[in-house]
Amino acid sequence: MKKAEYWFLRANVRDAKSEVTFEMLGGRIFDIQSSKLERIIYIEKLNNNILWINVRMLTKNLNLKGGTYVHVLFIGDIMGKPGREAVKRFLKPIQLEYKIDVTIANAENAAAGKGLTKVIAEELYDYGIQFLTMGNHVWDQREIRNFIDAEPRLVRPANYPVGAPGQGYGFIRTMGIKIGILNLSGRIFLPPLDDPFSGAIRCINQIKQETPIIIVDFHAEASSEKVALGWFLDGLVSAVVGTHTHIQTADARLLNQGTAYITDVGMTGPRDSVLGIKKEIIINRFLTQLPAKFEVASGAFQLNAVVIDIDEKTGKARHIEAIQRFAEA
Numbered sequence: 272m273k274k275a276e277y278w279f280l281r282a283n284v285r286d287a288k289s290e291v292t293f294e295m296l297g298g299r300i301f302d303i304q305s306s307k308l309e310r311i312i313y314i315e316k317l318n319n320n321i322l323w324i325n326v327r328m329l330t331k332n333l334n335l336k337g338g339t340y341v342h343v344l345f346i347g348d349i350m351g352k353p354g355r356e357a358v359k360r361f362l363k364p365i366q367l368e369y370k371i372d373v374t375i376a377n378a379e380n381a382a383a384g385k386g387l388t389k390v391i392a393e394e395l396y397d398y399g400i401q402f403l404t405m406g407n408h409v410w411d412q413r414e415i416r417n418f419i420d421a422e423p424r425l426v427r428p429a430n431y432p433v434g435a436p437g438q439g440y441g442f443i444r445t446m447g448i449k450i451g452i453l454n455l456s457g458r459i460f461l462p463p464l465d466d467p468f469s470g471a472i473r474c475i476n477q478i479k480q481e482t483p484i485i486i487v488d489f490h491a492e493a494s495s496e497k498v499a500l501g502w503f504l505d506g507l508v509s510a511v512v513g514t515h516t517h518i519q520t521a522d523a524r525l526l527n528q529g530t531a532y533i534t535d536v537g538m539t540g541p542r543d544s545v546l547g548i549k550k551e552i553i554i555n556r557f558l559t560q561l562p563a564k565f566e567v568a569s570g571a572f573q574l575n576a577v578v579i580d581i582d583e584k585t586g587k588a589r590h591i592e593a594i595q596r597f598a599e600a
Contacts, residue, residue: 339583341448342369343486345512346376346400347519347575350540350547351384351567353600355394357539357574361596362399369578372445374399375452377488377514378425379406380540384547384567386411389418392425402426402443404454406490406515407461409437428456428490429474430465440474442481448583450486451478453508455500457491457515467491468503475507483586486579487511494520494534501532509581509588512536517546519575519593529587537575542597544568573597 344365349355358376366374378395382388386408395403405427409415419425419437429439440453453474455467471487478485485508491497497513504511506528513520519537526532538547545553549568556563573595580590 339446339448340589341445341450341484341581341583342372343450343510343579343581344369344371344374345486345488345510345536345577345579346374346539347536348377348379348406348514348517348538348540348547349381349395350517350538351380351382353567353569353572354538354540354547355381355391355398356600357572357596357598358395358398358400360572360598361574365574365576365594365596366399371578373401373443373450375402375404375486375488376400376539377406377490377536378403379408379411379490380547382412384565387415387425388412389414392418392422396424402441402452404452404488404490404514406454407456426452426454428454428464428467430455430467430470432465439470440478442478448484449482450484451482453478453485453487455487455489455491457489457493457496459491459493459496461492461515468500471500471504472507475504484509484581484583485586489513490515492516497534501526501530501534505530505532509586510579510591512577512579519595521593523577523591523593525588525591529585531577531579531581531588531591533577533591533593536577536593537595539574539576540572541568542571542573569600571597571599 378387381391392403403425409427416436423441426439426441427437440451443450455471456464457467458464475485487508489497489500489511491513492515501511505526508530510531512533513535516535517538518535520534523533540547544550547567548565552563552566576594578592578594579588581588
């Protein structure tokens with residue numbers, strides 16, 4: 272269903288028939304022929320060559336160069352009940368604010384910090400998440416083996432050995448556009464799975480037969496491994512987003528060949544904690560070096576995510592933005 276959208280732009284106009292360059296507030300540049308300006312609903316002339324224009328776009332997420340941009344929201348590791356509460360509280364407003372088309376989340380900690388159950392997966396879908404990825408905790412809840420093969424909205428790392436249940440990548444459609452989601456696990460300080468680099472290429476070659484838009488969730492511990500994979504896949508995928516470490520990194524950027532990248536999206540869960548666990552437990556473990564049972568913290572919660580804008584024709588990203596939301600319980 273078509274939806275009106277309002278953008279504010281600045282136009283540098285040479286003459287009525289020449290090409291006009293539009294600069295969106297925020298610094299994104301578009302070109303369009305002035306003959307196509309029938310969508311303008313008012314123009315306020317400031318001087319001879321600078322105009323402020325309010326443009327009413329008749330097609331959602333219209334790219335003024337002639338295509339469509341897909342707005343993807345990727346939510347960082349959902350940690351237990353506080354993480355699910357954060358999704359419930361913040362997801363709808365974020366989807367409206369950023370005009371989100373597809374929402375993806377890492378859910379490997381959604382069930383009390385350990386894995387995912389079918390009931391909790393359905394809860395997250397009901398909140399508005401459309402696709403779930405996993406990581407090294409994928410098998411913590413044994414019941415996932417009973418439903419992962421039949422759930423097309425859920426993937427586990429593709430570099431698990433042959434014979435493991437589930438799929439390593441999947442697809443979702445929005446506005447008639449197909450999007451591929453690939454899940455990979457790192458090997459530094461994590462179980463020694465198959466090589467994620469060569470595995471990524473094999474999967475990408477298959478996904479590209481269906482769509483140029485590919486989102487990669489690289490669930491890994493070492494920043495070096497994540498950064499290396501980002502550069503390795505630059506230009507081959509739309510985005511490489513890191514998960515697992517539960518701390519949002521300050522390096523969201525577009526790489527040279529059009530791939531959006533961030534080392535870690537962060538955690539959606541209890542804010543006053545140590546990576547989602549009760550801080551007293553972790554502090555005591557550091558002080559005594561004694562083992563302790565981990566318990567998900569409670570209280571104030573947060574949502575960490577990134578928004579990525581992707582050209583539906585080329586699969587290239589044009590923008591990535593890290594976002595954070597906080598609230599008291």
